[in-house]
Amino acid sequence: MRSKEVLKKPEFSMQRAAYKSMGYSDDDLSRPIIGIANSWNTIVPGHFNLRLVSEFVKRGIYRGGGTAVEFGVIAACDGVAQGHDGMHYILPSRELIANDIEVMAQAHRLDGLVLLGSCDKIVPGMLMAAARLDIPAIIVPGGPMLGGIEFDERKADLTSVSEALGMMSAGKISEEEYYNLEDVACPGCGSCAFFGTANTMCSLAEAFGMTLPGGALTPATYAERLRIAQESGIAICELVKKNISARKIINKASLENAIRVCMATGGSTNAALHLPAIAYEAGLSLDVLEMFDSLSRTTPQIAKVNPASKWDMEAFYMAGGIPRVMENLGDLINRDALTCTGRTVAENLASYRYHYPEDKRVIRDLSDPFNATGGLAILHGNLAPDGAVCKPGAMDPSVWHFKGKAMVFDDEESADKAILDGKVGPGTVVVIRYEGPKGGPGMREMYNAMKYLYGRGLALSTALVTDGRFSGTNNGCFVGHISPEAAEGGPLAIVKDGDEITIDVEKRELTLHVSDEEIKRRLAQWKRPEPKVKTGYLALYSKLASSASKGAIFKF
Structure with a gap:
């Protein structure tokens, strides 16, 4: 065990004394030392219950023969950060989370990790850390909140x-x-009641095999959430005993499963940002966006949840959740993939017990899908040479082909104001640029702009394209993650008011109707703008972050 490197007698008695100063016994120090990376706080609704969840994880760890040691992890709320400068920090927090967990696990030579988190950048950051460290690890989400009035x-x-x-x-x-x-609107704590990035990434953690079956979507206030926490504590001890490390679970087969589940459920576009980053940390040399594109064409959408329908996360859970989705996908899923139970996907599904009856209004069979292809699509074209992401699973088919005239904004705030002031009308393609990983910096969500268009009745008569990203709850006609981003001299930087743009989901194309010669002429005249932030963490992030098409990972 790794922990014995720093707890062996007599040469490491100083370290043993440090533990004993906190009440640990010789028996405690003889067991596997299991870290609990807990993102509990009283700012983020999805993390509010994690202190209680952690107590049940500890029960499981002790029952499984381990010793629990707990440490804190930051967790910022996308909801609270919306619409102001705070959103610049949300995506960059992912790298901090992964780095912090790495530091704590390596500095103290922990034998295994239970990762407690629920929300948008926390779960991806934790999965990145697990893949990077390659030690036994399990994700325990806090669970979704219930719907309101x-x-x-x-x-x-x-x-x-x-x-x-x-x-x-x-x-x-x-x-x-x-x-x-x-x-x-929000009757209690939990990750938001819609199928946004938070619940998408918890679902994909389960599809990866890094969360116990049913662990992604059991609501935060259900007693079952606490039973899953305790079972996870027992399971991590078994993973340590069997030396089943994270990369034995996070591999090409499980990555394909995660992408399939994302497509089948109409998951958040942000999955196309986080899965490349997780694959990178796992040492997988794969073109993950190309995998999204190819798998989307052969994976029907068999689940529809808010924002693609009226059904919330509780309804999704009661309909069978991720186990039902994976079961219904049949042979499209790699069923021999290993999971954190120590068993394969096939073995987990064979023994899984559903608590509620099927609900085919929410999850359908493979023979009767909602859409013939997946909920996400990767677009290319002269406006996005390295790719862009849209979500046909949350788009009305009437806007799968949209042509309109550009109204260009160099930041989110000016676009939001124009929409609320009634200056955006039907037939407009709202262009929001300089909001990518480097240009933002931090690749903010264009959440408010889409919600304001919806609220003003323009969701089916306008579109929005950006090098920023979207919340998993957005709907309407939207394309994000345009790469290269404007701040890197991508074609988005030279779009002018009145230019025509076509979004064609079925052809997977994003086209600026300007000649190649004119694009070259405009790019030759373009000048790189001054960085928006020149000090602190955001300045560092702006220098190190890669393209959205590569997962916005740090490149040194």
């Missing part, structure tokens, strides 16, 4: 409040209705 023909959630702001600005609801929604 009925609003706009579905249970309300956090994004309902943003959509309602657009409705109020358009005179569709009163100010009193708007402020009442603030009190009843």
